[in-house]
Amino acid sequence: MPTPSRLAAARALHAVFGSGHRVSDHWDAGLSSEDAGLAQALLGLCLRRWGRLQAYVKPKLKDQSRSLPLGSQVALAVGFAQLAWMDGVAAHAAVNETVELAADPVLGFPPHKGLVNALLRRGAEKRQQLRADLEALPAALDRTAFVEAVLQSALEPHPAMGKAGLEALWSKLQAPPRPAFRVLRGEAPPELEADAQLPGCWHFREGAAFPGPWLQSGAGMVQDRSSQALMAFQWDEKPLRILDACAAPGGKTTSLGVRFPEARVTAVEREPRRAERLKKNLADRGVKAEVVVAEVTDFLANTTATFDLIVLDAPCSGSGTLQKHPELPWIAGNIDLERLSETQRELLRATIPKLEPGGLLIYAVCSWLPEEGEHHRAWVRSAHPELRPALVWPGEYGAESGATSCFRPNPLQWDGEGFQAFAWAKH
Ligand SMILES: C[S@@+](CC[C@H](N)C(=O)[O-])C[C@H]1O[C@@H](n2cnc3c(N)ncnc32)[C@H](O)[C@@H]1O
Structure with a gap:
């Protein structure tokens, strides 16, 4: 039986490459902290270098025209990643545990147990060479079209950085993020x-x-550094009613509740399970908020309530979280950007009329893609003359000098997730 860390990493790889799912936030729950550390390192290596790991294996197969079953791809990636980049893992452990993984009828592919054993043993004889061979393969193998679009969008406000900027950003995104x-x-x-x-x-x-x-x-x-910085918007008003339109798991609701303890905070979340988590998080933290489990558009259509402050942290592609979610490049085919963009526009349409005169609206997405940010800003400019940009962030968080209404730090210099956030005040 392979160790729990290798099993957890293999399960997560199946979820990504077999089902096109994101790695769940709790994928390593239940592992000891030592096992979780190994599992996280292993999964990160496999996801960040999946393209090169698969390309390395292919020429070593007798029949290169047929693709390997996923169980064999996973086992080989897990084995080669350990041998090439995890010096603390003994070669015999990397090989033997991975061969057992290959023999697992669900996570591996038992008919390929011998093949996996032979390939890994060969790699284990010259680990330095294996690493050099893998690293000599084109890094572009790990950069899907989605990654290229995300990198271009991230650096679009900084064109002077050119191609060198793209490479520097990609290499920055390869390091596991620093928790905040x-x-x-x-x-x-x-x-x-x-x-x-x-x-x-x-x-x-x-x-x-x-x-x-x-x-x-x-x-x-x-709470990611970017969320902390954007929730520190400079606004001196004392709002009485606040709406957190897309609230779970409640990081931003917490920031709002702590900062404006006198205000009545309404936190809307449409997914019942996420709403339960939101309620628990708020209760544990002693934050007072009314949690409403509903589609926020339905909730707003059926209430006469208006708000002095609205935070709309909209559902998005998460393209700004590439560093934390190295699986994103491989599941991007399942992201329907057009639909997400339409949904974000609908959420803006539903929230804007509920903002009180003098009130502040903050729209945020953890994405660099213009369809989820910049395009909406342009639409608000033309469709909502009653809203004017509110200069609530220091200029260094945007591309402007002085204060800015657009939170979008330069990703080459900023340590935090990629966000686009805009602030508007109502006349
Ligand atoms: C980006 S996350 C919000 C993160 C949260 N603001 C925080 O800082 O912890 C978006 C959340 O909005 C919820 N959501 C998406 N569409 C919604 C809608 N139409 N109405 C209410 N909630 C929605 C999602 O289920 C998800 O929990």
């Missing part, structure tokens, strides 16, 4: 140290353990 935390109550735990630039943001100290009990107590939360 926000302290909600009391002191930060000893495992964390303050971010050098962003007030209120914290990171792991070198070698520290994951502060699980602290997070479970609700005294803090994981």
Whole structure:
């Protein structure tokens, strides 16, 4: 039986390449912290180098015209990734455990047990060479058309960076992201140290353990640096009614509740299971909000309520999360960008009339693609003259000097997920 870490990584690879699913947030739940560390490293390597790993195997097959069953592709990727890049894993463990994985009738492909064994043993004899051979393959094998479009869009406001910028960004996105935390109550735990630039943001100290009990107590939360920075919008009003239109799991609802404790916060979420998680997160953190489980367009159509502040963190492709989700390039075929863009426009159409005069609307997506951001900004400009850009972020977060209404930090210099966020105030 392969170790739990290898089994978890293999299961996640099947979900991505077999079913076209994202890696679930809880894919490594239940693993010990040591196993989770190994599983995360292994899965990250396989996803980030999947194209090269498969291209390396192909010429070694007798019949190259036939593609390998997924179970064999997964086993070989898991085995070669360990041998090439995980020096701490002994060669015999990498080979033997992977051969067992290949023999698993669900995750592997038992008729290829011998083939997997032979190929991995050959690789194990010269691990340095194996690594050099894999790295000599064109990096473009791991960059799908989706990746190219995302990189181009990310750097579109910075054309001077040219091709070198694309390469630098791609290489930056290959490193696993640095988790960011926000302290909600009391002191930060000893495992964390303050971010050098962003007030209120914290990171792991070198070698520290994951502060699980602290997070479970609700005294803090994981929140990406970009979300923290965009939720620190500069606005001096005291809103009485706030709408978080797409709320689960509640990172932004929490930021709103903590910052505006006097306001009545309505947090809408359409997925019942995500709404349960939202309720629990808010309760653990001591944040008061009314959670409504509904399509926000239905909710807004059936209420007379209006709001002084609306945050619309819309569903999107997640293209700005490539660093955290290296599976995205491989499942992008399932992303219906046109539909997402239409949905985002509908959400804007439904929320804008519910903004009080003098109120602030913040639209955000964790995506660099213009269809999900810039195009909507242009539409608001022409269709909603009652909205004017609100300069709520420091200029360094946008492409402007002074303050900006567009949160879109330069991805080559900014450590955080790719976001496009816009702020408008109503006349
Ligand atoms: C990008 S996530 C929001 C993340 C959240 N704002 C945070 O900071 O933790 C979008 C959420 O909106 C929900 N959602 C998508 N479309 C919706 C709709 N029409 N009405 C209500 N919720 C929606 C999704 O289920 C998902 O939980």
